[in-house]
Amino acid sequence: MLDLDHPTPLDLGYRMPAEWNPHAATWTSWPSDDGLWEGELERVRAEFAGLVTLLATAEDVVINVQDDEAEHDARGRLKAWGADASRIRYHRVALDDAWFRDNGPIFVVNAYGRVALTDWRFNAWGGKYAHAHDTLAPEAVARTLDMRRFAFPYVMEGGAVEVNDEGVLITTRSCLLTPTRNPELAEDEVEAMLRAGLGVRHVVWLEGGLAGDHTDGHVDTIVRFTDDSTIVCAVEDDPDDVNHAATQRNLADLRALLTAEDEPYRVVELPLPARRLEYGGRRLPATYANFYVANGLVVVPTYDDPNDERALEVLRPLFPDRRVIGSSASALITGGGAFHCVTQQQPEGEIEHA
Numbered sequence: 001m002l003d004l005d006h007p008t009p010l011d012l013g014y015r016m017p018a019e020w021n022p023h024a025a026t027w028t029s030w031p032s033d034d035g036l037w038e039g040e041l042e043r044v045r046a047e048f049a050g051l052v053t054l055l056a057t058a059e060d061v062v063i064n065v066q067d068d069e070a071e072h073d074a075r076g077r078l079k080a081w082g083a084d085a086s087r088i089r090y091h092r093v094a095l096d097d098a099w100f101r102d103n104g105p106i107f108v109v110n111a112y113g114r115v116a117l118t119d120w121r122f123n124a125w126g127g128k129y130a131h132a133h134d135t136l137a138p139e140a141v142a143r144t145l146d147m148r149r150f151a152f153p154y155v156m157e158g159g160a161v162e163v164n165d166e167g168v169l170i171t172t173r174s175c176l177l178t179p180t181r182n183p184e185l186a187e188d189e190v191e192a193m194l195r196a197g198l199g200v201r202h203v204v205w206l207e208g209g210l211a212g213d214h215t216d217g218h219v220d221t222i223v224r225f226t227d228d229s230t231i232v233c234a235v236e237d238d239p240d241d242v243n244h245a246a247t248q249r250n251l252a253d254l255r256a257l258l259t260a261e262d263e264p265y266r267v268v269e270l271p272l273p274a275r276r277l278e279y280g281g282r283r284l285p286a287t288y289a290n291f292y293v294a295n296g297l298v299v300v301p302t303y304d305d306p307n308d309e310r311a312l313e314v315l316r317p318l319f320p321d322r323r324v325i326g327s328s329a330s331a332l333i334t335g336g337g338a339f340h341c342v343t344q345q346q347p348e349g350e351i352e353h354a
Helices: 041-055 068-081 134-145 187-198 244-255 308-318
Strands: 023-029 061-065 088-092 106-109 114-121 149-155 168-172 202-206 223-227 230-235 266-271 292-294 297-302 323-328 343-347
Touching (some): 023 292, 041 061, 041 068, 041 297, 068 088, 106 343, 134 149, 149 187, 168 187, 168 223, 223 308, 230 244, 266 308, 292 343, 297 308
Parallel strands (some): 023 061, 061 088, 297 323
Antiparallel strands (some): 023 343, 106 114, 223 230
């Protein structure tokens, strides 16, 4: 049974804003464990340096570093890339992994522009990896920012939810209803949890995500809002591909979805990479939907694939006021995610102090 301490963000008029709203900063975590990256850490760090260099052209970036080695490596690489050091800060915190979208806080704002954060339990996507340090990261951010923290006793990850500014949240049953997260909660209770914690009014359920996704189907690999009435949906056209049925079902479900004004959403198909990406004999959940929206910028993962430019051509008209830039994520995807998975936006606004 759902048991929430009061007051919740919803009770106090807070909500999770859409990603395209102005940011005070982007938070990310520097990759450090070569074992977790299966020997790809050098390539992954190079891609991280490219990502942070791009983001620092648009907004401040806070990099979580777990030790001296990580901070030294980050500083050296970013200097070599010519990144704007004046826009980059370092935050020392113990970490197990680099997926800050999932183990970090989710920020919420109220009608007066004040910003607080929500802190959900993180269990590494159903206990798949070590997470003792990662689940403490939101509390560490709250202390650093002296920001009000709403703590919840339930498991939830930032990559599991996608919101617009009209209170609509999209998620997947394969993720948030898996028994390895909150087995005591039924679907309607999970909806109540999301409404209370993130201030949303309507929860849209899709069935699942991509093959090879160890998150059990995070929505940020398949479906994203680009404005309040436009949704991009990753689609696999090849009927022989394992992702065909699930993505076509998602597409059909979204085309049947109506706005609060009973109008259909504009649903735009986004291709998946043309080539099947594998590592060590396992399918990788490579996708262009895992883009990150920053101030004046959208960074899209690319994979040296024939569909890279096609995906960018789909996305560019949907963000007419932003630069839409592709950046390599071929190494990063070996860990199961891309740019949205490793970033978390802090909305612009006055901090609501603890």
